[in-house]
Amino acid sequence: MANLAQAVRLALHYGETHLGVTDIFGEDVGPPLEGVFTCTQGLKKTWNSPLDERGIIGTAMGLALAGQKPVAEIQFCDYIFNTIDLLKLAGNSYWSSNGQWNMPMVVMTPHGAGIHGSLYHSHSFDAWATRLAGWKIVIPSNARDAYGLMLSAIEEPNPVLYLIPKALLRAKGEELIPGEPENDADLRKMIDAPVMGSEARKTWQAQWPAVEYAPIPIGKAKIVREGSDAAVITYSRHVHMAREVANELAAEGKGEIRVIDLRSLHPYDWECISQAVKDTGGKVLFVNEDTEVTNFAEHLLRRTIEEHFYELRSRPRACLAKHLPGVGLSPTLEEATVPQKSDIKRELEAMLDERF
Amino acid sequence: MANLAQAVRLALHYGETHLGVTDIFGEDVGPPLEGVFTCTQGLKKTWNSPLDERGIIGTAMGLALAGQKPVAEIQFCDYIFNTIDLLKLAGNSYWSSNGQWNMPMVVMTPHGAGIHGSLYHSHSFDAWATRLAGWKIVIPSNARDAYGLMLSAIEEPNPVLYLIPKALLRAKGEELIPGEPENDADLRKMIDAPVMGSEARKTWQAQWPAVEYAPIPIGKAKIVREGSDAAVITYSRHVHMAREVANELAAEGKGEIRVIDLRSLHPYDWECISQAVKDTGGKVLFVNEDTEVTNFAEHLLRRTIEEHFYELRSRPRACLAKHLPGVGLSPTLEEATVPQKSDIKRELEAMLDERF
Amino acid sequence: MAKNQKAFPVQPFKDKDFALRFFKLMTRTRALEEKLIKMSKSSDGFFWIGGPGEEAFQVALGLQVDKGEGIEHDMLHLHYRSNGCVLSMGEPSINFIRQMRSVETDPYSGGRNFAAHVSKKEWNVVPITSTIETQFSVAPGTARAQWRAHKEGKKAGISIVLGGDAGTAEGDFATCLIWSSRPNEELPLLMIVTNNQFGISTPASTQHGEKNIADRGKAFGIKTGLADGNNPEKIWSALRDALEYVRESRKPYLLEVSVSRLNGHSSSSGANRVDGEEDCLETFQKKLEKLGWITAAEADKLHEEAVAEMNEGHEQARKENYPSADSIFDHVFAPKKTE
Amino acid sequence: MAKNQKAFPVQPFKDKDFALRFFKLMTRTRALEEKLIKMSKSSDGFFWIGGPGEEAFQVALGLQVDKGEGIEHDMLHLHYRSNGCVLSMGEPSINFIRQMRSVETDPYSGGRNFAAHVSKKEWNVVPITSTIETQFSVAPGTARAQWRAHKEGKKAGISIVLGGDAGTAEGDFATCLIWSSRPNEELPLLMIVTNNQFGISTPASTQHGEKNIADRGKAFGIKTGLADGNNPEKIWSALRDALEYVRESRKPYLLEVSVSRLNGHSSSSGANRVDGEEDCLETFQKKLEKLGWITAAEADKLHEEAVAEMNEGHEQARKENYPSADSIFDHVFAPKKTE
Ligand SMILES: Cc1ncc(C[n+]2csc(CCOP(=O)(O)OP(=O)(O)O)c2C)c(N)n1
Ligand SMILES: Cc1ncc(C[n+]2csc(CCOP(=O)(O)OP(=O)(O)O)c2C)c(N)n1
Ligand SMILES: [Mg+2]
């Protein structure tokens, strides 16, 4: 089973060979390193850019305007914050030109905490991103979705932000990507580059498996665990935490928790969320690791109130990161800052206990 | 009565003469223009910067680190979006240095729609700003508050974002700034510069009235209209719209609406909001003109749910701008995009009608 | 010599027909700006910004552009003083007026954007943005597409990016220098700085330590040039040489053009005619008169005709509708081709 | 000659005591980095980045800085390879180790930030940030404060800002050039680019069209220089001259220093010693041996002492506590002085 980094690589391979991807670029995206997280190893269309995020986003916009299909990488989403004006322009080009100039570009960037990344390798970008009108935004939680969402992102005629959960890059999938070899070791041998600087690396070429066209539609959530006593609505690495907590609670006989992996943040699958609110009488918990003041979960919560207030028999909740200037390096600091399994469990237990 | 632009000017004058302001700078902030909105006319510490917002914010940060007291202007908040990384750094300097390096700087910038400003003179920045941990954020709705909040901003040892409601800059206050002359014409003569390019302008000097130390504390809201049938929680130009609507509704015998001018967005006056929720049984309407997905009002709404859910006898609401890539120029477009009086009235009427 | 240069006489300004054609385009550009200013003053439009004083340069650019859709042709990253360029490419003047009035027929933005924010897919005019200098971060992208096409033996135009002097202080200008001069991947990109010595009210002399802005290209090995934008003949050949260099070498070129700003920055500063700036239209008319190619009366007539054209356009635009409220939801996302 | 230069012999490297003092600081810096690397490899700390290969330059800088708090002294905008500079200023090595281990006694960030992210108010070391090149946008601010103080006849140091070669592609570098060279308000700012020919894995030769990065200063009339950062003598005098120029002329200077990167970019790339890079410590030791000022055995002993110092620091840091969970809420906002 491919891990998430391999899945991104396979999707980009499919993209450059079948979907017209012309440029995969960014800092250290091309040889010799081919990605600080190995996501761009063995590809043909990769190249290294200057250390200049504004140039990266700007050039992607120009390529898109010129009818190319760029996939640009910002090395860490922590370093995307000097480009917000450009991201806004990319998002308003089609609208401001009254439907003339669309921007078919993908920006991918590692996201979130969970790797002891301290202040500048722990940022989240989801709350910020959802404020960028004109962008579609996806965030996979597993290899299969990473593959399929990247294919959809590439096929989009609009700018798509593809957030990569940093902490899950080495996490193996549970579902085979259509066309990938059954055996992990085979896949590794085929598409994992030898260590950087080695002799083998110099002549290495990827042996691509014949992966298939298997997009995951943008805008569709996935129910990763059934249940109607309460629901967790989340994405990225918190899908896994939520599922583990749900299994624990089920084992403890406390209830069956539905776990929804949103996968797309814009457009988002309101139908799926709305159904969960109805099915649980409002026992829904929104979880993500961005800071809690003006957070996307608060938007979802507002809409929950707006459309379901008189059906709520219990208080909907959110479990988010503390509103602080950063995530500290020392593990105690990080754990106290971004939601942990224990936080999710505490909220769910309280919710299950709450009287109707 | 001073208008809002004059109030900012008076406060900056007080700041540079009494509170140690060392630099008031930005694009066209110094002579000959002294502010595209006249806010910096006649001051001593103003200077023009290169056309480079990153340099403006960066230089303000450096001045602050060097123990100076800068007030930097971004000409329109529409042009602040290439500096978000720097704003984040300003907000995390004290925290990341474990309490060593605070950043006593003020950034002021015109904000919001309402002047037929099209895509790039209509931006709001409040929702974005509230995501910047480590910053204090104020936004006056009238001259007196503009004066007092600027004094507090200058006195802060932390970075303060001072949002200026563009559409209200010519709006006269209703309350005298302590020390300002009773008569508008006198004030104009004393502190409004002759028209740019005129002979008179070349030698003109402001005659400053002896305005007094009269800060408005950061973090304190103001109830601008009493009422307990429902409440509007808002700021900036929507305070005035809300008050007009409230007066209309009262005249129509439909109810008495409390109108709260938040004034500070961070820290915000939760006590005041919380009281309004209790007093109205949850009939609170949050209004602002930033786009509605991941909006600060949604945070306030979430907290309302979190702390008052079981006291709510009615659905709290939000009235916000459409989630679109921009505000269009043609008046019909702008009116359909950002909240108008009619939108506020519609929501309040629906709320008042709602059964407990 | 690039293909489209063949359309012009070898020494164009020794050719009466060409010179008069050029003069007429300058006159129409000026009349268009005058109309737009008038509209802004009579509240028939909310904000004016434009290029009075840049006619010689903008017309010289518009005529020499390789116009068309797609990277085979030139890609244009213009800014808000480029009406003359687009008009000279053949754009009907009424469209600028429509945008000024923000009617739904505004082909550039559907009534959404300010005046002079042209956008025209058919001619590779990418959306002009209000954000100063961002076009300099975007232009390397279109130039890269053209660099690649050329390398693959396909027909490819060049990219042209334009901005003011003050704007070069933004990091985007440096980005453009850096990204266009990467070793072995130099880009076919003509960067033009129109230096009118001001950013709104701020004199360049108070903010720019550079003797010439163009000198900033030198550290990158970028070919640079200076040109007098008030002299049609000089700016024509400066642009011709620069364009030719980029088209043939497929390398970047940085051209600094001195221009006048005849009506101040924008309607925010009144948009009235200012003193002490050379008027290229006047200078050129005098020259043509001296050559005996035009009389003052004939020039006046051309101007009157141009004014009539603009009035007609205005009359038409007045009859057109403002966009409907629900049009705000149009064109947020482009549909998939297959949809 | 600036005041603090008087502390040094006129020809420092002709002076045995000085040379040995310099060598010892280089040795301690190296031992510190070796300790930090070891810690990262044994998971006693999560991420290492630092300056092995930059010792000659960093020590030369640290010694020549006018150290103190407030704008009367130099203000330092360093980056993540500057441990040697701060150590040479007199910082106890244990503090770097504390930050590596992210214990609560880490004086720079209280266990919050990565290794080598120094911040020390007493000595004007402003917080080192992970964001590449932003320090170049901030430095003009401290320099402006010093420009003003000097103009007002007050004692004022200068500002020094430091960054890598790849980082100069960020707009912030251009910002620094522009803001430090504004006519009549030129700033007392020494800009230093440490050119190790790489940004992580990307060779400078593939991204930089400039022959020398320092050439970028020329268009702005900024004095520029190149120096060999592997040669203590040369880098010492290059820094001395640059510092003197800035202190006396109160104008900016752009110095490009060639340095080695002996252990790759960071722990992300393994942090192992790489081939083919000159080791300034080795070269300098050979030179001292040749002069008869040190023997190999004595040098080894110095290294062992330095290793012992680092081990001792490590032992101590291991006994110290990690920060408590609720410390995350400390220092979000500074209290008002009067509070
Ligand atoms: C990023 C950004 N900052 C500020 C502004 C406001 N503004 C509009 S035009 C202008 C001056 C531009 O001067 P210059 O680049 O010389 O061009 P010119 O208008 O003189 O042709 C400014 C500051 C803006 N539009 N965008
Ligand atoms: C704004 C930003 N972008 C990207 C990164 C990731 N990053 C860290 S170090 C580095 C390379 C820096 O190279 P250079 O400026 O030459 O300095 P060196 O590390 O070689 O000393 C990069 C890309 C970052 N920290 N900040
Ligand atoms: Mg200009």
Ligand SMILES: [Mg+2]
């Ligand atoms: Mg380097």
